Amino acid sequence: MTAITIAPMVPSDQSVALALPPDTDLETWRAIGQTIAAQHRNTGWLVGDWLNFGKAQFGNQAEMFAVELLGEPKSARQLAALCSAFPSDRRNPALSQQHYLAVRDLPAPDRERLLSQAEAERLTPRDLKYRAAARKAEIAPPLIPEADLDYAELMAIVRAWNRASSGPRREFAELMSESDYGIIEA
Structure with missing residues (x-):
């Protein structure tokens, strides 16, 4: 193999190119x-x-x-x-910054294990991101404690009510009163 210098060839201020013989x-x-x-x-x-x-x-x-x-x-x-x-x-020079971004929010032992897997299995940053997300889901506490589910549902209804304009609010109030707190048929 002959030695070759990798130097960009710059034809103008607007472009950069690699010129090979x-x-x-x-x-x-x-x-x-x-x-x-x-x-x-x-x-x-x-x-x-x-x-x-x-x-x-x-x-x-x-x-x-x-x-x-x-x-x-x-x-x-x-x-x-x-x-x-x-x-x-x-x-690890075999991995890109995107690999490291994918595991950045995990605890150190999980980061190291997943980065080792990424190198050994030649995972793409996207594949590693999916594995990291799965691990986060395994170790994360539930977003809403079970005891607060009723409150969370109530807040979802309140937020939907507050986003609606007055016409749909009136219709919903009528449907709700007709339902006697049962299923609303719309």
């Missing part, structure tokens, strides 16, 4: 693709670590510069938070 062989082409994919996977970590360092060293100035430079403050902050949640020694 026409005689590039399959092995070289694949190696270039692997290098680009690895760089792409790691860019988010680099941005997050860069922003965390800047915030620690320079405070609000770093955040303002990051917004000016990156344009998307929410995604930069999300990457910074992800980097804080997963220090560099806890990151």
Whole structure:
């Protein structure tokens, strides 16, 4: 395999392209693709670590510069938070930031187990997200304690009533009074 430099060719300020020689062989082409994919996977970590360092060293100035430079403050902050949640020694280069986002809200043992599964089974971030959601459902307390179900139902009716305009409210009140607290036939 011949050595090839991966350098973007910039024809104008509006576009960036990778220009490969026409005689590039399959092995070289694949190696270039692997290098680009690895760089792409790691860019988010680099941005997050860069922003965390800047915030620690320079405070609000770093955040303002990051917004000016990156344009998307929410995604930069999300990457910074992800980097804080997963220090560099806890990151697996075989997995993307999306894999880590999928398990971020789980307890550490569950995160580690699911990330190991993701690598071993070559799970997509989407598949890992489904597994993480299933695990969250297993360990989360019920949204409404059983003793409060009547109250929750009452509040659902009140919210529906308050969202309705006066015409449907009148109709509903008539149907309710005719039902004698039984099933309303509408």
